[in-house]
Amino acid sequence: MTAGTSENTYAGGAFDDSLPGGKAGGFLKLSEHRMHYRGDAGELELPLDRMELKRGGAANRLLFFSHPSYANRQFYCSDASILKNVHLQRWPQLAGSGRRIRGLTGARRFGYAALLVAALALVGGIFSLKEAAVGLVVSQIPVEWEAKLGDSVYEQLAASHHVVDDPALNATLQRIVQPVANSADRLSERSYEFRFHIIEDSTINAFALPGGTMVFHTGLILRAGSPEEIAGVAAHELAHVTHQHGMRQMVQSLGLLLIAQALLGDMEGLVGVLVTQGQELLSLKFSRDYEHEADLTGLAYLRDANIDPTGMLSFFEKLQESGSGNMLEDADFLSTHPATADRIEALQEAIEATQKNSPPHQFTLDFHAFQNRLQSHLQQ
Ligand SMILES: [Zn+2]
Structure with missing residues (x-):
């Protein structure tokens, strides 16, 4: 785990109509009630309450965060340590999905x-x-x-x-x-x-x-x-x-x-x-x-x-x-x-x-x- 300035900051990105091409890389940060995206093209956020978490991407390596109230917005994260973030852990639906994903990661590390x-x-x-x-x-x-x-x-x-x-x-x-x-x-x-x-x-x-x-x-x-x-x-x-x-x-x-x-x-x-x-x-x-x-x-x-x-x-x-x-x-x-x-x-x-x-x-x-x-x- 890396310490210092990267604490509570995770590599990722966002899909949103307001971004050039609808997609941009950047970083995700968590606060008590929200997940914040920051990148060169701007800043966006999603509420943690009712947020949904799924896994996807190439080799299922990415985590996708979405919210029923923001149909055209999605954040993704390539850093699985976000699942252990205290703010995220406080929401039972996210902690539960995270636990399942972390459990499965071990099962698929096979090669x-x-x-x-x-x-x-x-x-x-x-x-x-x-x-x-x-x-x-x-x-x-x-x-x-x-x-x-x-x-x-x-x-x-x-x-x-x-x-x-x-x-x-x-x-x-x-x-x-x-x-x-x-x-x-x-x-x-x-x-x-x-x-x-x-x-x-x-x-x-x-x-x-x-x-x-x-x-x-x-x-x-x-x-x-x-x-x-x-x-x-x-x-x-x-x-x-x-x-x-x-x-x-x-x-x-x-x-x-x-x-x-x-x-x-x-x-x-x-x-x-x-x-x-x-x-x-x-x-x-x-x-x-x-x-x-x-x-x-x-x-x-x-x-x-x-x-x-x-x-x-x-x-x-x-x-x-x-x-x-x-x-x-x-x-x-x-x-x-x-x-x-x-x-x-x-x-x-x-x-x-x-x-x-x-x-x-x-x-x-x-x-x-x-x-x-x-x-x-x-x-x-
Ligand atoms: Zn013993």
């Missing part, structure tokens, strides 16, 4: 390079190439399909567990994790709708499913020492989602033939197979590399949200200590996210290397009251 890598991986059977092919395949899977897969797993889970439905408890959890979710959305190329649930389970665990649904066990919330620890776990889990680690690991286990078929266009077949194996997502043990990546990306989310990342560290340390003691059976999180000593050390170093001067965000909520309410909810 000859992907085929070549897949073919090489098949011929050579080389592991690192398989990993690259897996990365290409999962990046083609639209966010909506990932969400469908994650939702189907969550629905089965919710049918066999008590979901904590107390609105006040869910609202407090939301306040703790929302800043991290916002940062994850801002910093991630793929656009997920993160959702958070609490289920009644005394084990210390939390996990996120493909597509962005995250589940906290009551056991984890009750044994956390601060909102920062909860936010830290969320940051780590959301990083697994944005890096598509669960998808990668599942696709990897399917074998090269299905991967090759997916690269050749049979993505639906692949997703169909994934859905039948969705429950495996709950017991996937992530690789050391994925854990390290989730730690560092989670740290970036916490820094971006200005949340003290030592909460993430202290929670992992707590888990590691419990792992060597009698809490082992309860610490499910450890079995899927091994908190090794070297991982904790690497996280510690990364936290120090990214030290910020500004005082961290203070959660204005009574964490113990939250835990007490959860405790009494469980006793009902």
Whole structure:
């Protein structure tokens, strides 16, 4: 992302009868209620209220903005980062179209390079190439399909567990994790709708499913020492989602033939197979590399949200200590996210290397009251 004078200014153009030839290039800018076009031939604007957004142009690379009250005027933009603009995001119809478009962009980035890598991986059977092919395949899977897969797993889970439905408890959890979710959305190329649930389970665990649904066990919330620890776990889990680690690991286990078929266009077949194996997502043990990546990306989310990342560290340390003691059976999180000593050390170093001067965000909520309410909810 470019900074400085280009902020809030996007390359694009306009179609309008007042322009020479009916069309001119220039720049688009956004204000609270309007989109402004500026070019050599003049200035135009369109209201954001009831504005429509579509994709088009060569290779579908352009975004077109139109408005029912301005039949002969249309703006276009070649810079997809406009979809993340705060003014545009405030209008649900634009944010919704934008999310769909951003989801699809990943699905169409496919080209000859992907085929070549897949073919090489098949011929050579080389592991690192398989990993690259897996990365290409999962990046083609639209966010909506990932969400469908994650939702189907969550629905089965919710049918066999008590979901904590107390609105006040869910609202407090939301306040703790929302800043991290916002940062994850801002910093991630793929656009997920993160959702958070609490289920009644005394084990210390939390996990996120493909597509962005995250589940906290009551056991984890009750044994956390601060909102920062909860936010830290969320940051780590959301990083697994944005890096598509669960998808990668599942696709990897399917074998090269299905991967090759997916690269050749049979993505639906692949997703169909994934859905039948969705429950495996709950017991996937992530690789050391994925854990390290989730730690560092989670740290970036916490820094971006200005949340003290030592909460993430202290929670992992707590888990590691419990792992060597009698809490082992309860610490499910450890079995899927091994908190090794070297991982904790690497996280510690990364936290120090990214030290910020500004005082961290203070959660204005009574964490113990939250835990007490959860405790009494469980006793009902
Ligand atoms: Zn993890």
